[in-house]
Every structure is written in C-alpha cells, then in structure tokens.
Amino acid sequence: xxxxxxxxxxxxxxxxxxxxxxxxxxxxxxxxxxxxxxxxxxxxxxxxxxxxxxxxxxxxxxxxxxxxxxxxxxxxxxxxxxxxxxxxxxxxxxxxxxxxxxxxxxxxxxxxxxxxxxxxxxxxxxxxxxxxxxxxxxxxxxxxxxxxxxxxxxxxxxxxxxxxxxxxxxxxxxxxxxxxxxxxxxxxxxxxxxxxxxxxxxxxxxxxxx
Amino acid sequence: xxxxxxxxxxxxxxxxxxxxxxxxxxxxxxxxxxxxxxxxxxxxxxxxxxxxxxxxxxxxxxxxxxxxxxxxxxxxxxxxxxxxxxxxxxxxxxxxxxxxxxxxxxxxxxxxxxxxxxxxxxxxxxxxxxxxxxxxxxxxxxxxxxxxxxxxxxxxxxxxxxxxxxxxxxxxxxxxxxxxxxxxxxxxxxxxxxxxxxxxxxxxxxxxxx
DNA sequence: CGTACTTTTGAATCGCATCAAATCTGGTGG
DNA sequence: CCACCAGATTTGATGCGATTCAAAAGTACG
Numbered sequence: 208x209x210x211x212x213x214x215x216x217x218x219x220x221x222x223x224x225x226x227x228x229x230x231x232x233x234x235x236x237x238x239x240x241x242x243x244x245x246x247x248x249x250x251x252x253x254x255x256x257x258x259x260x261x262x263x264x265x266x267x268x269x270x271x272x273x274x275x276x277x278x279x280x281x282x283x284x285x286x287x288x289x290x291x292x293x294x295x296x297x298x299x300x301x302x303x304x305x306x307x308x309x310x311x312x313x314x315x316x317x318x319x320x321x322x323x324x325x326x327x328x329x330x331x332x333x334x335x336x337x338x339x340x341x342x343x344x345x346x347x348x349x350x351x352x353x354x355x356x357x358x359x360x361x362x363x364x365x366x367x368x369x370x371x372x373x374x375x376x377x378x379x380x381x382x383x384x385x386x387x388x389x390x391x392x393x394x395x396x397x398x399x400x401x402x403x404x405x406x407x408x409x410x411x412x413x414x415x416x417x
Numbered sequence: 418x419x420x421x422x423x424x425x426x427x428x429x430x431x432x433x434x435x436x437x438x439x440x441x442x443x444x445x446x447x448x449x450x451x452x453x454x455x456x457x458x459x460x461x462x463x464x465x466x467x468x469x470x471x472x473x474x475x476x477x478x479x480x481x482x483x484x485x486x487x488x489x490x491x492x493x494x495x496x497x498x499x500x501x502x503x504x505x506x507x508x509x510x511x512x513x514x515x516x517x518x519x520x521x522x523x524x525x526x527x528x529x530x531x532x533x534x535x536x537x538x539x540x541x542x543x544x545x546x547x548x549x550x551x552x553x554x555x556x557x558x559x560x561x562x563x564x565x566x567x568x569x570x571x572x573x574x575x576x577x578x579x580x581x582x583x584x585x586x587x588x589x590x591x592x593x594x595x596x597x598x599x600x601x602x603x604x605x606x607x608x609x610x611x612x613x614x615x616x617x618x619x620x621x622x623x624x625x626x627x
Numbered sequence: 628c629g630t631a632c633t634t635t636t637g638a639a640t641c642g643c644a645t646c647a648a649a650t651c652t653g654g655t656g657g
Numbered sequence: 658c659c660a661c662c663a664g665a666t667t668t669g670a671t672g673c674g675a676t677t678c679a680a681a682a683g684t685a686c687g
C-alpha cells in the first residue's frame with residue numbers, strides 16, 4: 208500500500224533516516240511511502256526505472272539469480288538508497304526484494320533527476336553517495352578475493368565494524384551469502400576462531416581479539 | 418615528466434580517448450599530462466587528493482596490499498578515470514600504480530569540482546560515469562562469489578565481452594588476479610574448457626561455445 | 628502444537644592453492 | 658647476432674579448505 212508521505216505522523220524523516228535528510232523538501236512532497244511485507248518484490252530485471260527507492264526501515268536487497276538457481280546478493284540496504292546506479296538506466300538489470308517488513312520512500316525518477324539539476328546541495332550529496340557506494344563495493348571485491356573464510360570474516364569486521372567491533376544486523380545465513388560462503392562454512396569458522404581465541408562472539412556482537 | 422596538454426601535438430583528446438571528450442575545454446587547459454613508465458606509483462594510501470587521474474593510454478591500477486603480502490586489484494583502468502570515487506575524499510585509501518608505460522591526464526581536483534558545479538553536461542556525464550562504475554563493481558562481486566574457476570571465466574566473458582566474444586587486454590597472470598584465482602588455476606581451467614569444447618582460445622581472443 | 632527457518636555438527640568429496648620446476652617469450656647488452 | 662635475464666606460460670604432485678549432502682537440535686511465530 209502506498210501513502211503520500213504527508214500522511215506520515217512520523218517524526219521528521221531526518222530523524223528516522225539520515226539519507227532522507229538529503230532529499231529536498233520539494234522532492235519529499237512528491238514522494239510516496241510504501242509499506243512492504245517480507246519477501247516482496249520491488250522490481251524485476253527489465254522493469255523500467257520509475258522510482259528512486261529509499262529504504263526508511265527494514266531491509267531491501269538487489270539480487271540476481273544464477274543459471275544454477277543460486278542467488279547472488281548485489282546490494283543490501285538497511286536505511287539508504289537501493290539501486291542508486293539505475294537512475295541513469297532505462298530499466299533494471301537485477302531484482303529487488305525485501306527480506307523483512309520494510310518501509311520505503313518512492314521518489315519518481317523524473318522528479319529526482321530534475322531536483323539533481325536544480326539543487327546544488329542535493330547534487331553534491333548524491334555524488335558523494337555514489338562515491339561511497341563505489342568504495343563499499345571495492346571493499347566487498349577485496350574481501351571476496353580472500354580465499355580463507357577467516358580472512359573474509361576479519362576483513363568484514365574491520366571494514367564494516369568500528370575498531371574491530373561489529374554488530375551484525377542480519378542472520379548468519381544471509382551473512383554467509385554476503386561473504387560468498389556456505390552457512391556451514393561460516394558457522395564452523397566462527398567456532399574455530401572462537402576456540403583459537405581470535406574472535407569473541409556474543410550474539411550479534413563480534414569482536415576481533417588479535 | 419609533466420607537460421601542459423597544449424604541447425600535445427596529439428589529435429584531439431576526443432579521438433584518443435572518449436572519456437576525455439566529457440571534460441570541458443576550460444578544464445583541459447588546466448590539465449597536465451604525465452608520461453609514466455611501467456610500475457610507477459601515481460599515489461599512495463594516505464596521500465592527499467590533488468588530481469583527478471584520467472588514463473589516456475596504457476594502464477593504471479588501484480591496489481591494496483594485504484597483511485600477508487598478497488595484492489588485491491581494486492580497479493584496473495585502460496582509458497578512463499581511475500579512483501573516481503576519491504574526488505570527494507581528502508586522501509586516498511589505496512595505492513595507484515602503472516603496469517606499463519602510461520599516459521595520464523592530471524586535472525587539479527579543485528578545478529574539477531568547480532567544473533562539476535558549473536557545467537550541467539559534464540555533471541551528468543560524471544554521474545553516469547560513477548553509476549557505470551557501480552554496476553561494473555557489482556558484476557565483479559557477483560563474479561567473485563562464484564566458486565568454480567570456469568564459472569568465473571564464463572561470467573567474465575559474458576559481462577566484459579560482446580556476445581560471448583572477449584578480447585583480453587592483459588596478461589593471463591593479471592587476469593587470474595582479477596578473477597581471484599591463481600595463474601596456475603586459470604591456465605589449467607582454460608585448457609580444460611578448450612578440451613571440453615566449451616571455449617575457444619586464440620591468443621587474446623576468447624569465445625564461449627556453449 | 629506444528630511449521631518454517633536457523634543454527635549446529637558430521638562425513639565425504641572436489642577444486643583450488645601451494646610448491647616445484649621446466650619451457651617459452653621478449654627485451655637488453657655484449 | 659647471440660647470450661642472458663626477467664617474466665609469462667605450462668605441467669605435475671600434494672594438501673588443505675570449502676562445498677556438498679545429510680541430519681539433528683534449537684528458535685520464532687501463528
């Protein structure tokens with residue numbers, strides 16, 4: 208179900224989601240709100256690009272299905288844009304799904320492009336956002352080119368956590384997929400790292416100790 | 418050695434390198450040309466961002482050295498920008514090197530940023546460039562999360578080649594590193610794929626036959 | 628309470644990394 | 658021109674580590 212965001216009754220978007228603060232007021236007025244359940248499809252490969260999607264709460268993912276049926280996670284967004292790089296494409300080249308109940312802000316793509324032309328602050332923020340995504344993806348590539356599970360885990364904690372401490376906002380199964388590992392492999396490696404005393408695991412809190 | 422690009426005696430940059438055509442004339446006048454040998458360092462981790470680097474000919478790479486001494490290739494540019502995403506950073510978080518004699522256009526970062534503010538065409542081209550880089554990196558991540566060498570090779574040919582045909586512009590050793598494989602593994606897999614009749618290898622020309 | 632999913636452990640297998648070494652290649656200097 | 662060298666290419670043998678298949682136990686939720 209879509210709502211006009213003026214119906215919100217939320218605190219200001221800025222409080223809820225920093226990225227939303229970057230969107231000019233004029234743009235927010237034209238945005239709609241979408242409350243999606245878990246495992247809903249936002250768009251599919253080949254769909255025309257109609258909206259810019261901003262995840263307010265919950266989680267959305269870009270996925271692509273390989274021939275053998277395995278699923279690659281191309282992006283995982285919890286608060287922030289999803290499929291930013293499609294803004295200058297006609298259509299999508301992957302699918303977007305939710306993994307849990309998720310609230311999304313839909314900004315019409317044409318309106319969004321116009322705002323980029325007119326609002327210098329917004330434009331800088333957008334460029335900065337794209338650059339940040341590039342750096343994040345480079346880190347991900349670097350991580351995936353490590354071929355030991357423990358190395359990938361450490362790399363993830365170093366680059367996504369703060370000072371060797373990481374709070375995980377996803378199940379280990381999903382994390383395993385993001386790390387390019389099977390879940391069995393991840394579980395076993397986490398266990399071994401604990402036994403070896405190089406990692407401290409307390410629920411979703413992971414601390415490197417080396 | 419750096420030259421003012423007016424000393425060029427080149428054909429127009431547009432003919433040499435399409436990406437350069439996106440740079441406004443005013444900006445080109447302030448750019449310098451750098452002729453680097455193979456294995457030169459353009460900048461190191463921590464260096465302040467002074468220039469935007471545009472590779473005119475040859476090859477530049479972003480690399481990061483892991484603790485164990487192995488080297489991860491974060492970007493490989495043959496004609497086009499390198500480290501685009503650093504434009505909004507103070508300093509670099511990886512190293513840039515050349516792998517062969519390379520000619521580079523150095524545009525002062527401040528000048529570049531000013532041009533982005535003032536020239537709408539240029540700005541759109543830049544955003545499009547960043548978006549393209551994002552898509553390319555997503556493809557790279559998807560590829561690295563395949564765990565069979567043959568799958569990565571096929572994926573590379575599909576996404577970097579045209580209609581299942583790819584011309585390789587680097588040694589197989591470098592390609593192996595980009596694919597996240599050892600060179601031995603790559604050689605053996607290429608051989609096996611040929612023997613199995615799913616791939617045709619003729620020097621730098623690779624054709625999938627399945 | 629039952630169902631779906633996650634977490635966990637086990638055993639067997641396969642593929643890649645690793646180490647080693649030979650051959651081939653292009654470029655340099657004598 | 659040839660000897661030489663550095664790097665790329667190629668083949669071989671071995672071991673490790675991740676995948677795979679299987680299954681049990683734990684957990685959240687209606």
